[in-house]
Amino acid sequence: MSGRGTFDDGRPSAEAGALVGAVAAAYERGWQPADLLHLTRREGECPPALAATAVLYQARQCRAADRAPTAWSDQLREVADQYPDQARLADGVPVDDPRGDHLAGALVAGRSGFLGYQMTELATEWNRLPGTTILLPLPEEWPAHRADAPTSEPAGDADPKVLGRIRGLLAKAERTEFEHEAETFTAKAQELMTRYAITSALVRSRSAAGRTAVHSRRFHLDNPYLTEKVHLLTAIGEANRVRTVWAADVAIATAVGTAIDLQQVDMLFTSLLVQATRSMQSSAAEGRSGSRTTPFRKAFLAGFASRIGQRLREADAKATEDAAADESVPLNTLLPILAGASAAVDSEFTRLFPGTRKSRARSVDAHGWYAGRASADDAALTPGARPIRPGK
Incomplete structure (x- = not known):
């Protein structure tokens, strides 16, 4: 394929990497995984399934399952439950993919069928988000391994x-x-x-x-x-x-x-x-x-x-x-x-x-x-x- 936001001769594209980077940048401004899915559905310009793939893949990259607050991990599980195909797609891409080469190939192949311009549009949309109130520790503040009972976790959850x-x-x-x-x-x-x-x-x-x-x-x-x-x-x-x-x-x-x-x-x-x-x-x-x-x-x-x-x-x-x-x-x-x-x-x-x-x-x-x-x-x-x- 050729043209704006597409892929030529099977060469990797930077759009996928930029999209995952936009996820991380939005988090640093106070947004959370469920927020990004909500805003994507609300705007209606980009496929929510693409947003789910990017969010879930970025979570694997930063080892959120081992490091994130429980409330954050719960949101990721809900995204995976809502978009099981995208969860499997994100799980199947190697995490060591800094340029987004493997992710780009997976996104345009098979049933996913996402195009480069959609990745660019979604990344642009997320990069334009202003800062919002920070409610949970930022990813850069997460420990290398979450403790069994971290102080950042909600206390007193019901049985x-x-x-x-x-x-x-x-x-x-x-x-x-x-x-x-x-x-x-x-x-x-x-x-x-x-x-x-x-x-x-x-x-x-x-x-x-x-x-x-x-x-x-x-x-x-x-x-x-x-x-x-x-x-x-x-x-x-x-x-x-x-x-x-x-x-x-x-x-x-x-x-x-x-x-x-x-x-x-x-x-x-x-x-x-x-x-x-x-x-x-x-x-x-x-x-x-x-x-x-x-x-x-x-x-x-x-x-x-x-x-x-x-x-x-x-x-x-x-x-x-x-x-x-x-x-x-x-x-x-x-x-x-x-x-x-x-x-x-x-x-x-x-x-x-x-x-x-x-x-x-x-x-x-x-x-x-x-x-x-x-x-x-x-x-x-x-x-x-x-x-x-x-x-x-």
């Missing part, structure tokens, strides 16, 4: 068995066609995670260190209704001692909190968004006036987020009282512990994002707003609880 039970309950809530079953499954999941988080906070307070470890996690949101989805994420976070900041230009929300609270927010947000979307679609199927319009649907999600935030805060207060009773700890002893965790989160949030400002509320479709709030009332959060209707 995998507990997380497995919670994910199973939420999956059942999302699959069932019966609203009562969905309410029961969601409520049980909420109860399990809330109790676990409070118990972990008590254990931490009794330990020798007693320090609240605060971490950050990025949420990549997709169209449509981005602003409304952020409102839902923020409402869930505020009810669980998690602070959230929104970068609209890249459609990324960053949440700051303890490891367990972040896990809880992640799982609740995913499940409640599915449930809100399903309820919104049901309104359209029932022929409710204006329910198929964009203003109605935006207002529906905004109303759902507002009401679900209130209900989660109420549930958190009740769960705290119940946990105190179960642990035989006076409530006036437990509340300062939770307040201390919130203060640690606030401090870290201010350090990471000193220049944030609160977003202003906008007028919305009234019918959609109240329909969304009613749907949030139907999402019972306590097993056996009756739906709460405003004014009753």
Whole structure:
């Protein structure tokens, strides 16, 4: 092949090497593997599969599996799971390939079929990314071999068995066609995670260190209704001692909190968004006036987020009282512990994002707003609880 960004007479090309170099450069400016995949899909100009290949190959080059923080390695595993063909392609290329010769040959051969101009476009796109807030140690700071329990790792992750039970309950809530079953499954999941988080906070307070470890996690949101989805994420976070900041230009929300609270927010947000979307679609199927319009649907999600935030805060207060009773700890002893965790989160949030400002509320479709709030009332959060209707 010949021409701009292609290969001639089988000679190696520099485009592949430049693309892998762009991955490393983006990391040094604060971006992470999942960010690059999200931004590539969002731009829509280059194949996400090409981005996945470059990210996974670069990870092998820098031995990320042995050196990177666990949160970073988890992202790489998710990329490999989403793009198994690209994972096999990256694994099959020799790591000692500084000019990208072998990688270039693999990318243009067989089923991959990526062209040089696509590599150039993607590298250019990534090289244009500005610096962003650094949330994890940079690759240049990684140790030669990751320790078994590095200080950079999130402390207090929930027991995998507990997380497995919670994910199973939420999956059942999302699959069932019966609203009562969905309410029961969601409520049980909420109860399990809330109790676990409070118990972990008590254990931490009794330990020798007693320090609240605060971490950050990025949420990549997709169209449509981005602003409304952020409102839902923020409402869930505020009810669980998690602070959230929104970068609209890249459609990324960053949440700051303890490891367990972040896990809880992640799982609740995913499940409640599915449930809100399903309820919104049901309104359209029932022929409710204006329910198929964009203003109605935006207002529906905004109303759902507002009401679900209130209900989660109420549930958190009740769960705290119940946990105190179960642990035989006076409530006036437990509340300062939770307040201390919130203060640690606030401090870290201010350090990471000193220049944030609160977003202003906008007028919305009234019918959609109240329909969304009613749907949030139907999402019972306590097993056996009756739906709460405003004014009753």
